[in-house]
Amino acid sequence: MSQRQKLRMGLIGGGGNGFIGRVHVTAATLDREADLVAGAFSSDPEKSRASATIFDVNEERAYGCYQELFAKERLLPRSDRIDFVSIATPNHTHADIATQALRSGFHVICDKPMTTELSEAASLVQLVAESKKVFVLSHNYSGYPMVRQAREMIEDGEIGDILAVRVSYQQGWMHGMKPDSIPERGAWKSDPIKNGRAGSLGDVGTHAFHLLRFVTQLRPETLMCTMKSFSNHHQLDDYGHALIQLENQAIGSVTWSQVSHGKLNDLTLQVDGTKGALSWKQEKPNQLIVGRLGRPTMTYDRHPRADYLKSSAQLACRLPAGHPEAFFEAFANVYRDAYVKMRVSEQSEAEAEGSRGSLCPTVSDGFEGVLFTHLCLDSQANRSTWIPWSC
Amino acid sequence: MSQRQKLRMGLIGGGGNGFIGRVHVTAATLDREADLVAGAFSSDPEKSRASATIFDVNEERAYGCYQELFAKERLLPRSDRIDFVSIATPNHTHADIATQALRSGFHVICDKPMTTELSEAASLVQLVAESKKVFVLSHNYSGYPMVRQAREMIEDGEIGDILAVRVSYQQGWMHGMKPDSIPERGAWKSDPIKNGRAGSLGDVGTHAFHLLRFVTQLRPETLMCTMKSFSNHHQLDDYGHALIQLENQAIGSVTWSQVSHGKLNDLTLQVDGTKGALSWKQEKPNQLIVGRLGRPTMTYDRHPRADYLKSSAQLACRLPAGHPEAFFEAFANVYRDAYVKMRVSEQSEAEAEGSRGSLCPTVSDGFEGVLFTHLCLDSQANRSTWIPWSC
């Protein structure tokens, strides 16, 4: 919250039955640092324009398509036109929209997976480097204070050298998609063209992989993957395991599922180090469990001022301990960090000191996520053998 | 979210080190149905005006005191002036501020306890009735979807006749207040003048009592209370038990503490009925536990569309199940309900059909809360005997 002028947001996609559009808007505006002022809310121009009222934007700025959005917003005076777009469209459109956004001079907040093709991801990396624009990937789970606590504890050596890390992301809703009915949400997620060839791997597996990377900062060396498609109505994976040999002899394990009955959004993290171990669950996000041999198990609670918490965790809090924060606030932390980078970027036309240490996921993370899905698909195609981590 | 014009909010208090001002603003604007446009943020005129930047309001509308706020806002055109004020000041000022707000034609969202004196509470009840203005008390815990689920299940007879209800609200931070240092938050909470004679009873006990009332809708008949002041630096209660004989032979128990080491914001509810039992914990707000003899324990998860959830719970959700919602969203639900009433009020100058069934706490709930604290103090003063529920 500040006297600084609010940033202006454009939303692309997010206008259907899904919840992700409203999540972006709520998260982006939670701290009142930004306003939603424009959008191309649907691939159907009629629907997109009709969404103006739903999203409470001026009808003139509810565009029929993203191309129109970029074209017209560029013509507005700098003090009026959007500063950034948030891309909440099906996966296969991310690359083109992000490319046009950057070329049109707008910062980008992009949903994951960043692209469906690895070549697109590589192009984006280059484009972002050239553009001097901020590009942030919405790996929102990295915005949770206790996830940041885990990262900083590890960075500071508090659990010693990492031996192993296990991440798992399980949901159950895929069972509800009937072959002859329109699924409640995410029909495009079952379409290999729109979704990409990585099914649940792309939808939830990449979040889990990013969590592993974000928290440990260890680079993969080789991986193997075995996946299943248990669905009656599509061929995309809905369950899988990947094992990853990480640098420094550490081993990683990534499990994903969208066919686990009763699981809602069960993203979990466990890290074993030589001095201690950490575990965290997205559905109980305000607690981080810290284990040390021979000592009582410690539950670290989210707390804006507790001595036992790292500064990155404290800064990510909006409320006193015991007043739970959750999904929106974590997502808003990613936006908040992005805004710091955007404001710095405006000043210097380059990423400046002020945004060093920013924790928000970048185009590199996006590239890695796409690489992860491609290598998993390659391993699976190659009888689930181990393959090196390289493009 | 809608095309309707946003409501305009004025904030009174909330400018200090405390978190409650920002909570009000974040909750009030979460769904982008309202904007903060004015405020009297501190009892110190200098500080109040200096807070304009912090709260991102126009300097001209950061007033030196609430009297000035009401006086000047009234003179603004209807399309500019505030629609409502949120009162986040020390308890002893609520009555006067609310009275002036209502007389100035503004709706009111008021922190609890509503007043420190019972006579003030009674006056407010009358004033609200005459004013045709909306008056809502910020018993924010009633905004949690699973609390509303509990209420509606009980209303629909799903747990049968209520036998017993136990509420408890425990914190531990009062141990941190040293006699010779400025407490981290809420110094005025230890001052009987500013806080009223009910210490933790007023601060947390009233929330617990409201939760009991909100969920069961049972009227008290008699109560007894025994309280303690374990503090070295003030005389106000920091621990207490009240037992309440409720209508229909049910019995209620209210426990409060701010001296329970390690407890952060541990508000809990347990209801026993002839057919089933419910339990809920504020620090795990997305779950309601339902017990029935001879059947597996059921965990109801917050879910915007699950068949097992009542409409009041579904409507109070913003996110899919497993994507946890928490404190801000619950608080925002109280605001959202208040806005429905405000908009109806504007149309008809009276509470209209559209706002029937509104769940937001009213001036009557505020009166009851003040009565509860006064009867607890009376019982305690009278050797913890039972006294009837009457003014």
Added chain:
Amino acid sequence: MSQRQKLRMGLIGGGGNGFIGRVHVTAATLDREADLVAGAFSSDPEKSRASATIFDVNEERAYGCYQELFAKERLLPRSDRIDFVSIATPNHTHADIATQALRSGFHVICDKPMTTELSEAASLVQLVAESKKVFVLSHNYSGYPMVRQAREMIEDGEIGDILAVRVSYQQGWMHGMKPDSIPERGAWKSDPIKNGRAGSLGDVGTHAFHLLRFVTQLRPETLMCTMKSFSNHHQLDDYGHALIQLENQAIGSVTWSQVSHGKLNDLTLQVDGTKGALSWKQEKPNQLIVGRLGRPTMTYDRHPRADYLKSSAQLACRLPAGHPEAFFEAFANVYRDAYVKMRVSEQSEAEAEGSRGSLCPTVSDGFEGVLFTHLCLDSQANRSTWIPWSC
């Protein structure tokens, strides 16, 4: 386990549908320090004798009634006859059986409540003092390692001065007793003659009260009680609250219920001190939660060797941490302590040094439990007023 001769046990009662007889036998013999060799298993002589095979005792020592048991066992050579009896009969018979047992020269393990009448309890206290025999009450929950940990931590001042203690014991099975059907277990528990006038208060409330006393070692000064009988088929209380003013300005709260749907055997303990707070749940008995302001919540796990555990807790363990122990082992700890006293008693005909520090509940605890129920009944009868803790 040792080379010492095993103690010989006689069981009185325990032969019906209930589980308590087998619990006594399993607990008494768990460490192979004792054998069941005789019994009067039922008030029906036929049934009692028929139980010989069920309990695997010699037919000649399955007596028709306890009078016969005492008479005949006394005549056996000292090396054959029983050393002690365990009394698992309806409450109203405890006094007479225990009296005869002590007079016949046998040690006694007696179920709670010790007697139904206070005068009987007082007589037993005197008789035990005169008899030099060991008398232990089966407050089995005091046998849990983590309950003993709580007691010893408090004794050592680790949570400072006690401010408040809350115990609660909730079950739900009373809903299952139909007026026109034989209840699954404990029909006599609804009969005021056989059970005594204290219903659930006697059945579970006394366990909770003992837990409070065992852990805090604080003496009651005054108490008040309000109880309910929600049953359609009997007049005994099935729900209640007692508040207790304890010495040193501490306050205690005891809640009991057998009408809480879905609750199985939910005995819980919470203690607030000036330096820390403890909490424990019988259904998760291997953990003790320790809270301290500003520090992470600590979970102490049962562990035979952990540095963070007191010797009384370590000694009460039979298995490594993580290999859960439960109800039988806790009950067996009470027996094990009783055996230490019995063996000492045999040597010196008086309680010797070796059994100092024994943690097993005594006839004094039994008397206190009966006094507690009587004062609760008195308070309730006297409009739930406060009454002093005295006979």
Added chain:
Amino acid sequence: MSQRQKLRMGLIGGGGNGFIGRVHVTAATLDREADLVAGAFSSDPEKSRASATIFDVNEERAYGCYQELFAKERLLPRSDRIDFVSIATPNHTHADIATQALRSGFHVICDKPMTTELSEAASLVQLVAESKKVFVLSHNYSGYPMVRQAREMIEDGEIGDILAVRVSYQQGWMHGMKPDSIPERGAWKSDPIKNGRAGSLGDVGTHAFHLLRFVTQLRPETLMCTMKSFSNHHQLDDYGHALIQLENQAIGSVTWSQVSHGKLNDLTLQVDGTKGALSWKQEKPNQLIVGRLGRPTMTYDRHPRADYLKSSAQLACRLPAGHPEAFFEAFANVYRDAYVKMRVSEQSEAEAEGSRGSLCPTVSDGFEGVLFTHLCLDSQANRSTWIPWSC
């Protein structure tokens, strides 16, 4: 418990600092169906004989070695000599001891892993088939009532076709073993000769694998394994992952660790089916969690009579719900099942109808466990490739 003569037990090993000897004895005698009457408690004849008093057996039957035990017990009259031996020695001795026991005409309860070499395991399978003696492997976790509930629910199709199963067994104590000090327990577990080449894989991984097999009854088709040895003082694995392609297209995952700080004995199970999902944790053994899409999560509590529990679960209970049972009782259930088989075996010299449906782990399970470790080692040695499930 019955009038039948008690079975007579001989214990081999179990005399050192470890806890496993006493666990066997306590579990074997918990229901008073057996007595420990003989033993060869240590590989050191002096120590073995000295253990007579610790285990409370007659000095004459505390033998200097197992060879002596078998030789001398065979010469005793049938009514005196042992019926079975329990083998609680280091892994590399199991094969020889079991072989001699069977050849001497004794039933066998053997610790896992059954042997260190696959050829030994195969020989034992054949020998057991020829011997008509009962051979039971102490996969004690299969004795938990709620594990049996899971198995029977799956068998009855209550969760539909199994898609995936994940088991994990994590401990942390291996961090405590210093290179220059004697480890607290299980020094031989770090010695490849005594332990076999499978480190934690054999110690805990085989338990997890058996749990997977016991509950799902699905046969493995292929597997891959990647393991680590993070230890400074030995070369055996202390961490690993195995993935298993099971019949019917199901996929299994086995994770094991003894280097996870703060984990005590964290064995967990998760099964995903087409109709529902199950999860269970050894450290909270009295609960089984049942998930079904769109329905509240159900917690099934251990209960001897609840309608929602299968007969195998009900029969495995000794106590009412809410009175927790734990490790000893589960272990005792394996013994209880073994005794049924032994008694039948005595009658008919062959496994008779009465023991059909016995749930206790057999020599086949033992063989499978050894095969599992060997295939894991083979996969690891072969660059963690997939290999078929065959000898």
